[in-house]
Amino acid sequence: MNLRKLTGAAVAAVLALPMFASGANAYELVIPTLDYRTGPYAPNGIPVANGFTDYLNMLNERDGGINGVKIKHVDCETGYNTKKGVECYEKIKNTSPSGALAIQPLSTGITYQLIPKASVDEVPIFSMGYGRTSAANGKVFPWVFNFPATYWSQATALVQYIADQEGGFDALKGKKIYLVYHNSAYGKEPIRTLEAMADKFGYEFRGLPVDHPGQEQKATWLQIRKEKPDWVLMWGWGVMNQVAIKEAASIRFPMDHFIGVWWSGSENDVMPAGDAADGYLSGAFHAPGGGFPVHDDIRKHVYDKGLGKGDRDRIGEVLYNRGTVAAMWTTEAIRKAMEIHGTKEVTGKHVRDGFEALDVDEARLEELGLGGFTYPVKITCENHEGPGKVAVQQWDAKAKQWNIVSKFYEPLRDITGPLIEADSAAYAAENNVTPRDC
Amino acid sequence: MFYRESGQLKSSYISDQAMFPIAQDRWFVIGVLALAFLVVPFVINEYWANAILLPFLVYALAALGLNILTGYCGQVSLGTGAFMAVGAYASFKLVGFFPEANFLIVLALSGVVTAAVGMIFGLPSLRIKGFYLAVATLAAQFFLVWMFNKVGWFYDYNLTGMITVRPIDFFGIQITGPEATPAAKYLFTLTVVAVLALSAKNIVRGRVGREWMAIRDMDIAAELIGIRPLQAKLSAFAVSSFYIGVAGALYFAVYLGSVEPVEAFDINQSFYVLFIIIIGGLGSVLGAFLGSAFIVLIPILLKNIMVGGMGFGSGMAGHVEILLMGMLIIFFLIVEPHGLARLWQIAKEKLRLWPFPH
Numbered sequence: 001m002n003l004r005k006l007t008g009a010a011v012a013a014v015l016a017l018p019m020f021a022s023g024a025n026a027y028e029l030v031i032p033t034l035d036y037r038t039g040p041y042a043p044n045g046i047p048v049a050n051g052f053t054d055y056l057n058m059l060n061e062r063d064g065g066i067n068g069v070k071i072k073h074v075d076c077e078t079g080y081n082t083k084k085g086v087e088c089y090e091k092i093k094n095t096s097p098s099g100a101l102a103i104q105p106l107s108t109g110i111t112y113q114l115i116p117k118a119s120v121d122e123v124p125i126f127s128m129g130y131g132r133t134s135a136a137n138g139k140v141f142p143w144v145f146n147f148p149a150t151y152w153s154q155a156t157a158l159v160q161y162i163a164d165q166e167g168g169f170d171a172l173k174g175k176k177i178y179l180v181y182h183n184s185a186y187g188k189e190p191i192r193t194l195e196a197m198a199d200k201f202g203y204e205f206r207g208l209p210v211d212h213p214g215q216e217q218k219a220t221w222l223q224i225r226k227e228k229p230d231w232v233l234m235w236g237w238g239v240m241n242q243v244a245i246k247e248a249a250s251i252r253f254p255m256d257h258f259i260g261v262w263w264s265g266s267e268n269d270v271m272p273a274g275d276a277a278d279g280y281l282s283g284a285f286h287a288p289g290g291g292f293p294v295h296d297d298i299r300k301h302v303y304d305k306g307l308g309k310g311d312r313d314r315i316g317e318v319l320y321n322r323g324t325v326a327a328m329w330t331t332e333a334i335r336k337a338m339e340i341h342g343t344k345e346v347t348g349k350h351v352r353d354g355f356e357a358l359d360v361d362e363a364r365l366e367e368l369g370l371g372g373f374t375y376p377v378k379i380t381c382e383n384h385e386g387p388g389k390v391a392v393q394q395w396d397a398k399a400k401q402w403n404i405v406s407k408f409y410e411p412l413r414d415i416t417g418p419l420i421e422a423d424s425a426a427y428a429a430e431n432n433v434t435p436r437d438c
Numbered sequence: 439m440f441y442r443e444s445g446q447l448k449s450s451y452i453s454d455q456a457m458f459p460i461a462q463d464r465w466f467v468i469g470v471l472a473l474a475f476l477v478v479p480f481v482i483n484e485y486w487a488n489a490i491l492l493p494f495l496v497y498a499l500a501a502l503g504l505n506i507l508t509g510y511c512g513q514v515s516l517g518t519g520a521f522m523a524v525g526a527y528a529s530f531k532l533v534g535f536f537p538e539a540n541f542l543i544v545l546a547l548s549g550v551v552t553a554a555v556g557m558i559f560g561l562p563s564l565r566i567k568g569f570y571l572a573v574a575t576l577a578a579q580f581f582l583v584w585m586f587n588k589v590g591w592f593y594d595y596n597l598t599g600m601i602t603v604r605p606i607d608f609f610g611i612q613i614t615g616p617e618a619t620p621a622a623k624y625l626f627t628l629t630v631v632a633v634l635a636l637s638a639k640n641i642v643r644g645r646v647g648r649e650w651m652a653i654r655d656m657d658i659a660a661e662l663i664g665i666r667p668l669q670a671k672l673s674a675f676a677v678s679s680f681y682i683g684v685a686g687a688l689y690f691a692v693y694l695g696s697v698e699p700v701e702a703f704d705i706n707q708s709f710y711v712l713f714i715i716i717i718g719g720l721g722s723v724l725g726a727f728l729g730s731a732f733i734v735l736i737p738i739l740l741k742n743i744m745v746g747g748m749g750f751g752s753g754m755a756g757h758v759e760i761l762l763m764g765m766l767i768i769f770f771l772i773v774e775p776h777g778l779a780r781l782w783q784i785a786k787e788k789l790r791l792w793p794f795p796h
Contacts, residue, residue: 037756038757077755081701087488090488091489108598109600109698112698113696121616185698266499309459391537429613431602
C-alpha cells in the first residue's frame with residue numbers, strides 16, 4: 001500500500017466514522033452546548049462546561065437519561081467567538097436523532113446572533129442569566145428563555161443591596177456608583193437600568209468600558225482611584241475579572257464595596273489576587289459549594305467511573321454549579337415536555353412548551369438532590385425570566401470559599417418592566433414580529 | 439501535454455488581450471463558475487452556506503480588496519477590519535434610511551462610503567512608507583472601531599451597541615435574516631464576489647493596475663516615467679476600500695446578521711485578512727481565493743476531522759487546531775514564500791510537460 005492509497009483509506013475512514021456512530025437506532029435526546037475551552041475566556045468557560053456535562057452524564061449513568069431515554073450531549077468549541085459560534089450552531093442544530101432540543105450559547109454575543117434563528121429552526125434558546133434581557137417578554141420572544149433572572153433584575157438587586165448597606169434608598173442620593181464593564185453587548189446590558197435608577201434614586205452613575213479581552217485596565221482603575229466612587233459594579237468575563245480584582249486590590253479599593261455580576265464571581269476570578277480579594281462581592285442565584293446530594297451523585301456515578309470532565313476537587317466551584325443548574329433546568333424542561341406531549345421522542349418544539357410550563361418548586365429541587373441550592377422557578381407564557389431574584393455572595397479568602405451574605409432580592413419591576421416592554425417592542429417592530437397573546 | 443497553448447493562434451487584438459488568453463484557463467474558470475452557479479445552489483444546505491461558503495466568499499472579497507492595495511500597489515495596511523466596519527455600518531444606516539432600496543445599490547453605496555474613508559486614511563501614504571504606513575493605518579483601525587462603539591448614531595442608540603440587519607428582499611427573494619434560504623444568500627454573495635473579482639482581474643492588468651505595480655516596484659522610478667503618486671496611491675486606497683467595504687457589508691448583512699463592533703471588526707480581523715493574502719499570494723487575484731480557502735476552511739476541516747472522525751474532545755481539538763494551523767502556515771511559507779498562487783503557477787508549468795516530463 002503506497003502513501004496515496006493509505007491517505008485515501010484514512011480519508012475514507014474519517015468520512016465513514018460519523019455514519020457508523022450515528023447508526024444506533026434508539027431515540028436519544030440531543031442537548032448541545034457551545035463551550036469555550038480555549039482563548040481568554042476559557043478560565044470561566046471550562047468550569048461551566050464541566051458542570052453541565054457532568055450533570056448530563058450523571059443522569060445517563062444513574063437513571064439511564066430522562067425517563068429512560070438516553071441523553072446525547074454534543075459540544076462545540078466557540079472560543080467565545082461569534083463566527084465560530086455560528087459554525088457550531090449550524091453544525092449541531094440538526095444532530096440526529098432528535099435535533100437540538102435546547103441550545104445554550106454561553107455568550108451574549110452569540111445569543112443575539114441566534115435569537116432570530118431560533119423561531120425559524122425551532123430550537124429553544126436557554127440563555128440562563130445572560131443574553132438579551134428583553135427576551136424575558138415571552139410575547140415577543142417565544143423561543144428564548146433567560147430565567148432565573150436577567151441582568152436588569154440583577155442591576156436592581158445590586159443597587160438594593162447597596163441601599164441596604166448605606167441605610168435605605170434615601171441614602172443613595174449623592175453617592176457615586178461606577179460600572180466597570182466589558183465593552184460589548186454583554187457589558188452594556190445593565191447600563192440603561194443603572195441610569196434609570198440613577199434618575200430615580202439620585203446617585204451619580206458612570207460607566208467605564210474595558211475592551212476585549214480585558215487585560216489592560218490600568219487607566220480605568222487610575223480613574224477610579226482619582227474619582228473615588230463609593231461603589232464599583234463590574235460586568236466582566238474571562239480574564240478581565242481577575243485583572244480587575246487585582247487592580248482594585250492594588251489601588252486598595254475596599255473589596256466590600258466592589259460587586260461583580262454573577263459572571264464575575266467565581267474562584268478563578270478571586271484566587272489570583274490572593275488575600276487581597278477578601279471581602280469581594282458578587283451576584284448569585286444559586287449556592288456555592290460541592291456538598292449537595294447532587295454532587296455526591298456526580299462523584300459516584302461519573303467521577304468514580306472515570307467519566308468526569310474536570311478535576312474531582314473542583315466540583316462545587318461557583319461556575320461548576322452554574323453549569324450544573326443550567327443542565328438541571330434544561331433536563332427538567334425536557335421532562336416537562338415529555339409529560340405535556342405524552343411522548344418520549346420529544347423535539348425542539350415540544351421542549352419549548354416544556355420550558356414555558358416549567359415549574360421546579362422546593363419539593364422538586366429536594367428530589368433532584370438540590371434542596372436549598374437555588375430558588376423555585378416557574379415560567380409562564382408571558383414571563384420568560386421567572387422570579388428574577390438575586391442574592392449577593394462574598395469571598396472569604398482565608399477559607400477560600402464563597403458565602404451568600406444577603407437575602408434574595410426581588411427585582412424592582414417598576415423599573416425593569418417598562419424597559420423590557422420598550423426594548424422588546426423595538427425588536428418586534430424592527431423584525432416584523434407580531435407579539436402573540438398570552 | 440494537455441495544458442499548453444501551442445496551436446492557439448490569436449488573429450485579433452481582442453483575442454490577444456483576452457482576460458484568460460489560454461483556452462484551458464478560460465474553460466477552467468468557466469467550469470468553476472458554472473459549478474458554483476448552477477450546481478452548488480441545488481445541493482447547498484445551511485451548514486455549507488452559513489458556516490463554510492459565505493465566510494469563504496466574504497473573506498475572499500476582503501482579501502481581494504487588501505491585495506489591490508498591498509499586493510499590487512505595495513501599501514501595507516492594517517486597517518482592513520475598520521474598513522469592513524465602515525462598509526457594514528454604512529449598509530446598516532442606508533437600509534435604515536431607505537428600507538425599500540435595492541440591496542445592490544446599498545452595497546455599492548457602502549463601498550463608495552468606505553472608499554471615501556479609505557482615501558482619507560490613505561493620505562499619509564503620500565509621505566510615509568512601509569511599516570510606518572502600517573502604523574498609520576492602525577490608527578484607522580482603532581479610531582473607527584472606537585467611534586462605531588462610542589457614537590450612538592451609528593447603532594441607532596440601541597441598548598447594546600450591536601447592529602442587526604433587517605430582513606431585506608432582493609427582487610422578491612429574501613437574502614438576509616434567518617428566513618432567507620441558504621441558496622439565496624449564497625447566490626447573491628457569489629454574484630457580487632464573482633463580478634467584483636472579474637473586474638479586479640481587469641483593473642489590475644489595465645493602465646491603472648500597471649501604475650499601481652510601477653509604484654509598488656519603485657515609486658521614484660514610477661514618478662520619473664510620468665506616473666502621479668498621488669493619483670496612483672489614492673486610487674489604490676479607494677478601489678481597495680471599495681472592495682473591503684462591500685465585503686464588510688456582506689459580512690454583516692448576509693453572513694452574520696448582527697455584529698458587535700469590537701469583536702467583529704477588531705485588529706485580529708485586519709491580521710486575518712493580511713494573513714489570507716500573504717498565504718494566498720501577494721499581487722494575485724487567485725491568491726485571494728486560495729488564501730481565503732486555506733485560512734477559513736482548513737480550521738473547520740481540521741475540527742470536523744478531529745471531533746467528528748477521531749473522537750477528540752472539543753476543547754482538545756480546539757487547542758490542536760490552533761497548533762496545526764500555525765504549523766501549516768509556517769510550512770507553506772517555507773515551501774513557497776510567494777504563496778499558494780505561486781504554487782499553482784508552478785503546477786501549471788509542470789502541467790505543460792505532464793505526463794511526459796522528458
